[in-house]
Amino acid sequence: xxxxxxxxxxxxxxxxxxxxxxxxxxxxxxxxxxxxxxxxxxxxxxxxxxxxxxxxxxxxxxxxxxxxxxxxxxxxxxxxxxxxxxxxxxxxxxxxxxxxxxxxxxxxxxxxxxxxxxxxxxxxxxxxxxxxxxxxxxxxxxxxxxxxxxxxxxxxxxxxxxxxxxxxxxxxxxxxxxxxxxxxxxxxxxxxxxxxxxxxxxxxxxxxxxxxxxxxxxxxxxxxxxxxxxxxxxxxxxxxxxxxxxxxxxxxxxxxxxxxxxxxxxxxxxxxxxxxxxxxxxxxxxxxxxxxxxxxxxxxxxxxxxxxxxxxxxxxxxxxxxxxxxxxxxxxxx
Amino acid sequence: xxxxxxxxxxxxxxxxxxxxxxxxxxxxxxxxxxxxxxxxxxxxxxxxxxxxxxxxxxxxxxxxxxxxxxxxxxxxxxxxxxxxxxxxxxxxxxxxxxxxxxxxxxxxxxxxxxxxxxxxxxxxxxxxxxxxxxxxxxxxxxxxxxxxxxxxxxxxxxxxxxxxxxxxxxxxxxxxxxxxxxxxxxxxxxxxxxxxxxxxxxxxxxxxxxxxxxxxxxxxxxxxxxxxxxxxxxxxxxxxxxxxxxxxxxxxxxxxxxxxxxxxxxxxxxxxxxxxxxxxxxxxxxxxxxxxxxxxxxxxxxxxxxxxxxxxxx
Amino acid sequence: xxxxxxxxxxxxxxxxxxxxxxxxxxxxxxxxxxxxxxxxxxxxxxxxxxxxxxxxxxxxxxxxxxxxxxxxxxxxxxxxxxxxxxxxxxxxxxxxxxxxxxxxxxxxxxxxxxxxxxxxxxxxxxxxxxxxxxxxxxxxxxxxxxxxxxxxxxxxxxxxxxxxxxxxxxxxxxxxxxxxxxxxxxxxxxxxxxxxxxxxxxxxxxxxxxxxxxxxxxxxxxxxxxxxxxxxxxxxxxxxxxxxxxxxxxxxxxxxxxxxxxxxxxxxxxxxxxxxx
Numbered sequence: 001x002x003x004x005x006x007x008x009x010x011x012x013x014x015x016x017x018x019x020x021x022x023x024x025x026x027x028x029x030x031x032x033x034x035x036x037x038x039x040x041x042x043x044x045x046x047x048x049x050x051x052x053x054x055x056x057x058x059x060x061x062x063x064x065x066x067x068x069x070x071x072x073x074x075x076x077x078x079x080x081x082x083x084x085x086x087x088x089x090x091x092x093x094x095x096x097x098x099x100x101x102x103x104x105x106x107x108x109x110x111x112x113x114x115x116x117x118x119x120x121x122x123x124x125x126x127x128x129x130x131x132x133x134x135x136x137x138x139x140x141x142x143x144x145x146x147x148x149x150x151x152x153x154x155x156x157x158x159x160x161x162x163x164x165x166x167x168x169x170x171x172x173x174x175x176x177x178x179x180x181x182x183x184x185x186x187x188x189x190x191x192x193x194x195x196x197x198x199x200x201x202x203x204x205x206x207x208x209x210x211x212x213x214x215x216x217x218x219x220x221x222x223x224x225x226x227x228x229x230x231x232x233x234x235x236x237x238x239x240x241x242x243x244x245x246x247x248x249x250x251x252x253x254x255x256x257x258x259x260x261x262x263x264x265x266x267x268x269x270x271x272x273x274x275x276x277x278x279x280x281x282x283x284x285x286x287x288x289x290x291x292x293x294x295x296x297x298x299x300x301x302x303x304x305x306x307x308x309x310x311x312x313x314x315x316x317x318x319x320x321x322x323x324x325x326x327x328x329x330x331x332x333x334x
Numbered sequence: 335x336x337x338x339x340x341x342x343x344x345x346x347x348x349x350x351x352x353x354x355x356x357x358x359x360x361x362x363x364x365x366x367x368x369x370x371x372x373x374x375x376x377x378x379x380x381x382x383x384x385x386x387x388x389x390x391x392x393x394x395x396x397x398x399x400x401x402x403x404x405x406x407x408x409x410x411x412x413x414x415x416x417x418x419x420x421x422x423x424x425x426x427x428x429x430x431x432x433x434x435x436x437x438x439x440x441x442x443x444x445x446x447x448x449x450x451x452x453x454x455x456x457x458x459x460x461x462x463x464x465x466x467x468x469x470x471x472x473x474x475x476x477x478x479x480x481x482x483x484x485x486x487x488x489x490x491x492x493x494x495x496x497x498x499x500x501x502x503x504x505x506x507x508x509x510x511x512x513x514x515x516x517x518x519x520x521x522x523x524x525x526x527x528x529x530x531x532x533x534x535x536x537x538x539x540x541x542x543x544x545x546x547x548x549x550x551x552x553x554x555x556x557x558x559x560x561x562x563x564x565x566x567x568x569x570x571x572x573x574x575x576x577x578x579x580x581x582x583x584x585x586x587x588x589x590x591x592x593x594x595x596x597x598x599x600x601x602x603x604x605x606x607x608x609x610x611x612x613x614x615x616x617x618x619x620x621x622x623x624x625x626x627x628x629x630x631x632x633x634x635x636x637x638x639x640x641x642x643x644x645x646x647x648x
Numbered sequence: 649x650x651x652x653x654x655x656x657x658x659x660x661x662x663x664x665x666x667x668x669x670x671x672x673x674x675x676x677x678x679x680x681x682x683x684x685x686x687x688x689x690x691x692x693x694x695x696x697x698x699x700x701x702x703x704x705x706x707x708x709x710x711x712x713x714x715x716x717x718x719x720x721x722x723x724x725x726x727x728x729x730x731x732x733x734x735x736x737x738x739x740x741x742x743x744x745x746x747x748x749x750x751x752x753x754x755x756x757x758x759x760x761x762x763x764x765x766x767x768x769x770x771x772x773x774x775x776x777x778x779x780x781x782x783x784x785x786x787x788x789x790x791x792x793x794x795x796x797x798x799x800x801x802x803x804x805x806x807x808x809x810x811x812x813x814x815x816x817x818x819x820x821x822x823x824x825x826x827x828x829x830x831x832x833x834x835x836x837x838x839x840x841x842x843x844x845x846x847x848x849x850x851x852x853x854x855x856x857x858x859x860x861x862x863x864x865x866x867x868x869x870x871x872x873x874x875x876x877x878x879x880x881x882x883x884x885x886x887x888x889x890x891x892x893x894x895x896x897x898x899x900x901x902x903x904x905x906x907x908x909x910x911x912x913x914x915x916x917x918x919x920x921x922x923x924x925x
Binding site: 028029030047050051059060061131133134135224227228230231232233234236237238246248250259261262264267269314315316318319320321322324325 | 363364365368369370371372373391395396454456470532535536538539540541542544545546558563566567568569570571598599601602603
């Protein structure tokens with residue numbers, strides 16, 4: 001199907017009357033995902049958002065429930081968000097990150113209702129990348145500028161229009177309601193050409209990485225990798241797959257709420273015991289954890305690499321600690 | 335010999351003669367307009383050291399509480415931080431060799447990005463006074479002076495105030511210029527409040543500012559303290575974000591060396607220098623004190639005179 | 649979908665100062681809803697998140713045994729925000745409990761076996777649960793000889809003093825208590841856990857051990873020396889936890905989450921994981 005760019009605003013307006021539409025918007029000089037009221041707020045000609053798409057399902061700060069304690073005991077009000085949402089124009093790397101995060105927020109015993117309820121009520125319209133940035137390496141990590149995994153509908157920008165593909169049943173159903181016209185042969189061919197030809201950096205070799213890292217916990221390489229790291233949380237907070245969090249109470253007297261906030265393995269307090277003992281007391285141990293978690297532990301647990309190659313950690317690191325270099329260094333070790 | 339060559343030569347000699355165990359400097363970064371902190375431990379590694387207009391990090395951050403003998407490649411603001419840290423007992427001068435670099439200013443990627451319409455820069459060449467940046471379908475020449483960090487544009491201590499070796503000629507200090515702060519002060523309280531709120535709305539509480547600051551080294555930052563929890567940890571509360579920065583600025587009163595490392599590190603581009611430089615300006619005006627400009631002056635917070643101004647107290 | 653983050657309400661019926669330094673209190677909680685008492689099915693070794701309103705929640709091993717009906721017990725050292733708040737609670741206050749969480753000691757698998765249980769300091773809580781469970785008349789016949797080695801810095805810091813005395817009087821449990829340094833009036837052993845373990849030289853089928861990292865570190869070789877093979881040494885880890893359900897990411901040792909895959913591991917399992925606990 002085809003969606004002319006001149007029609008996008010109308011379509012978004014129409015969708016916004018029925019769903020919560022979350023789209024890239026420009027705010028404070030940065031692109032971020034936000035609920036829009038009008039189609040014209042969406043900024044689809046963007047490279048990528050500053051904060052990753054994970055925040056749509058897993059916001060940086062979120063109220064889980066609030067509670068009151070009084071003579072009658074404990075009363076709780078759950079804050080599960082079940083509003084039907086359409087995420088319009090998310091890049092394939094961020095879409096893929098949702099697929100990876102699904103592993104984390106549902107395990108054989110427990111379900112994170114906050115994440116999963118939003119997830120179940122979200123429909124994702126993925127948007128292919130015609131011009132991946134130099135820091136993008138999605139093509140190296142089982143993703144790619146036109147990877148459709150996780151998208152319900154997928155858009156390919158062919159200039160004046162988007163070629164629209166229904167991917168999931170949910171996506172196809174929505175498309176059926178929108179009444180878009182069929183894409184002509186020329187448009188379909190243009191989209192196919194882009195999808196076949198556009199690649200991000202595919203030279204980051206992660207083949208055998210998990211196996212290699214398995215035997216590397218005590219390797220001297222970790223002594224140097226972390227050295228320039230200043231221990232901030234920019235890489236983890238801006239990473240679409242990093243999902244560590246903290247739970248805290250905010251309360252006055254007997255009315256309170258339980259909140260969760262993003263947390264980061266880069267912070268020493270993250271693992272500090274009440275006793276004072278810290279299993280990861282050094283920058284070395286923390287960087288090893290970050291890299292191991294993405295490229296070994298996560299693989300072992302969920303059979304997938306916890307990196308989608310979006311390059312945000314590379315662009316935003318205050319000291320230019322480049323994960324691509326770290327991976328190449330590790331591959332080069334004997 | 336250019337500065338990079340001189341630095342390598344000095345570093346190599348120090349390492350060869352085992353006068354130091356480690357040279358902290360910069361190496362070529364992985365992206366255009368980026369350098370990266372580098373730790374040379376062998377004479378061979380010294381060949382990776384570089385100098386240029388992108389050596390933006392404050393390396394004083396890496397020399398606190400070191401047990402080994404260290405040499406550091408330090409520009410004017412790095413040395414101010416080192417001086418302040420020496421006074422605070424965080425750096426042992428005996429074990430530190432300062433290879434000072436008179437600094438002509440570092441270029442600001444955020445300003446450069448804006449100058450080219452925020453298109454991706456794939457290549458950058460430094461031609462001395464100019465910077466040639468190239469990307470897909472564009473090439474632009476920018477005067478370095480125009481795209482320098484704010485802190486560099488007004489730097490009065492380009493030439494290190496102390497050093498063991500100096501690489502290159504001394505650079506003329508710029509005139510003190512607090513035009514940015516004066517403009518801020520001229521705003522009404524409501525306007526200032528709105529400005530701060532807008533900036534703090536961006537904060538993601540990654541603490542890159544704190545971590546990049548050579549003077550922020552508390553073993554437990556008040557933000558992290560759980561009992562009492564002085565401040566909410568969520569990034570969605572603009573007031574808490576502002577409180578974090580306000581207290582940080584107060585903790586840096588008379589200690590901030592105005593290097594701008596906090597603002598450079600911020601991944602979301604918060605104009606932190608407005609708050610820090612306001613404090614720097616006030617401390618200078620009220621107490622005539624500037625942090626880290628010589629080894630002799632006692633730190634501003636360590637001195638009290640009966641005629642100290644107190645009219646800022648409520 | 650059941651929400652694993654919601655606590656159930658319980659009433660604090662007893663806030664008991666357990667140790668002479670007053671830093672460890674034992675809290676006895678009663679279910680406020682009968683249904684919760686039915687649903688809260690746990691085994692020795694599991695833990696739960698205790699919540700103090702307005703302060704937050706923190707994980708603690710369950711010190712009571714499932715054989716003690718209608719209540720839960722926790723012995724908590726005053727170290728953080730939540731534990732400090734707990735210590736100050738009045739009896740009768742409502743608290744929140746989220747759990748049971750984590751795996752348990754493999755008591756089903758241990759049936760018919762003889763056991764040595766070794767504990768140090770305030771990490772004795774889930775071991776108390778285990779011992780109570782085994783000593784219950786309904787279960788005692790399922791297990792062989794039971795040796796317990798329990799140590800603290802001084803006699804005042806031993807937990808559950810009345811129960812220790814009661815156990816000592818029984819013939820179906822061999823209780824050895826020890827303190828670090830000699831004090832007047834102490835008739836038990838003197839010496840650190842690893843030394844005492846060496847002296848006792850237990851020869852049981854399995855060993856269960858729980859204590860501070862340094863105690864574990866030095867006791868482990870002694871157990872190996874005594875002939876315990878790695879799959880017969882069972883221990884419980886105490887990494888910092890938050891969610892308790894394997895999601896928040898902080899308690900991992902390698903690819904395992906202590907909160908969900910543990911806290912109970914055999915030495916055989918831990919030997920395959922990085923030494924990061």
